[in-house]
Amino acid sequence: xxxxxxxxxxxxxxxxxxxxxxxxxxxxxxxxxxxxxxxxxxxxxxxxxxxxxxxxxxxxxxxxxxxxxxxxxxxxxxxxxxxxxxxxxxxxxxxxxxxxxxxxxxxxxxxxxxxxxxxxxxxxxxxxxxxxxxxxxxxxxxxxxxxxxxxxxxxxxxxxxxxxxxxxxxxxxxxxxxxxxxxxxxxxxxxxxxxxxxxxxxxxxxxxxxxxxxxxxxxxxxxxxxxxxxxxxxxxxxxxxxxxxxxxxxxxxxxxxxxxxxxxxxxxxxxxxxxxxxxxxxxxxxxxxxxxxxxxxxxxxxxxxxxxxxxxxxxxxxxxxxxxxxxxxxxxxxxxxxxxxxxxxxxxxxxxxxxxxxxxxxxxxxxxxxxxxxxxxxxxxxxxxxxxxxxxxxxxxxxxxxxxxxxxxxxxxxxxxxxxxxxxxxxxxxxxxxxxxxxxxxxxxxxxxxxxxxxxxxxxxxxxxxxxxxxxxxx
Numbered sequence: 073x074x075x076x077x078x079x080x081x082x083x084x085x086x087x088x089x090x091x092x093x094x095x096x097x098x099x100x101x102x103x104x105x106x107x108x109x110x111x112x113x114x115x116x117x118x119x120x121x122x123x124x125x126x127x128x129x130x131x132x133x134x135x136x137x138x139x140x141x142x143x144x145x146x147x148x149x150x151x152x153x154x155x156x157x158x159x160x161x162x163x164x165x166x167x168x169x170x171x172x173x174x175x176x177x178x179x180x181x182x183x184x185x186x187x188x189x190x191x192x193x194x195x196x197x198x199x200x201x202x203x204x205x206x207x208x209x210x211x212x213x214x215x216x217x218x219x220x221x222x223x224x225x226x227x228x229x230x231x232x233x234x235x236x237x238x239x240x241x242x243x244x245x246x247x248x249x250x251x252x253x254x255x256x257x258x259x260x261x262x263x264x265x266x267x268x269x270x271x272x273x274x275x276x277x278x279x280x281x282x283x284x285x286x287x288x289x290x291x292x293x294x295x296x297x298x299x300x301x302x303x304x305x306x307x308x309x310x311x312x313x314x315x316x317x318x319x320x321x322x323x324x325x326x327x328x329x330x331x332x333x334x335x336x337x338x339x340x341x342x343x344x345x346x347x348x349x350x351x352x353x354x355x356x357x358x359x360x361x362x363x364x365x366x367x368x369x370x371x372x373x374x375x376x377x378x379x380x381x382x383x384x385x386x387x388x389x390x391x392x393x394x395x396x397x398x399x400x401x402x403x404x405x406x407x408x409x410x411x412x413x414x415x416x417x418x419x420x421x422x423x424x425x426x427x428x429x430x431x432x433x434x435x436x437x438x439x440x441x442x443x444x445x446x447x448x449x450x451x452x453x454x455x456x457x458x459x460x461x462x463x464x465x466x467x468x469x470x471x472x473x474x475x476x477x478x479x480x481x482x483x484x485x486x487x488x489x490x491x492x493x494x495x496x497x498x499x500x501x502x503x504x505x506x507x508x509x510x511x512x513x514x515x516x517x518x519x520x521x522x523x524x525x526x527x528x529x530x531x532x533x534x535x536x537x538x539x540x541x542x543x544x545x546x547x
Contacts, residue, residue, distance in 0.1 A: 097147060119143065249285040294320035397455065
């Protein structure tokens, strides 16, 4: 129990400053200090302007992992209820599990001894789920995935002052950048479903997200998608005040004077940021908040070099087999692919062969063994999922060396390839002038990201392996 004068001072500071509120309750919850960067103070000051009623529509673009959810969701809702226990909030994100987790953590803050000592607040026992909860004064939180239904609840109240907010945290996943239907559906929700869920049009709406595409919700809203003007806080991973930025018709830029260089050195140093640049599409969108267009001609084979005749494998050259295996062998399922790549000591990457077929697993296994016997590779890359998991285990049991299980991660095949086009663009990738498999390979690359993606996926798997191996070596 804190002394009365200490409690009054602490309560005043937490009600007056979002940064102070977040620092205090983060430490109470995590038992460690909130590691503050300059951008935290800027985001908190901007959220203070929302709570004061100065800002009604706010977009914050910020890199992943820069504590946006802590600031703009969990602690914002908790502080909003501290200021007005009748406040009502709606929170959405692309992931149902994520919004449920945010809901649980927010309620944990409110039910903590530290919060209750400053703002005693009893929770209703009859509505205590993760999706929806209330206190006995009528304030509470409703969460839903960004594409899901929102029924029976509105953000804010028909009352004066701050009465709640609608908070959208990453409405799209990174993979949704390549889905026009998902982007269109998400954008349409803002002037439709989302706006209809506000008690009145002065209830604040906050959108905080990493950019994913040139036509994502940030661009839609700042170009007048709802007809409203939005305050816009744009935070790239590297601050460069002279860098050109996109101008929007319905955006009010929030100016700041952060020091040039890395946005938060505790998270990413200048050297680490240089490494992120190698995945150029991810870097441009999620980290610099200036997404590049991804459409046809992503893979421009006119920039690739060509070879004729046989390529001699030198003693220090490296032969890699890159396998992308299908889950089933039905006519409508994916092909299984094996590409043979030779990496020369000068960095050139020669595509020597492509095997492609829809086959049952026993034939896939036999083919893999035959190709390994033929090429005697230094490495065999196999995606560690579906039939690839079984193939990895059985090849290793046979004593075959240098089997590398590749974790595909959460990125789509399109994003994987988008981050590996540099060797093609600079002529490091070398293709044959003629080969029986070449036409199908070229057609898939030409049509990408439409159509089949299996050959491209095997290629991006190999190119990423080479790129990340080099990064580790020079580091």
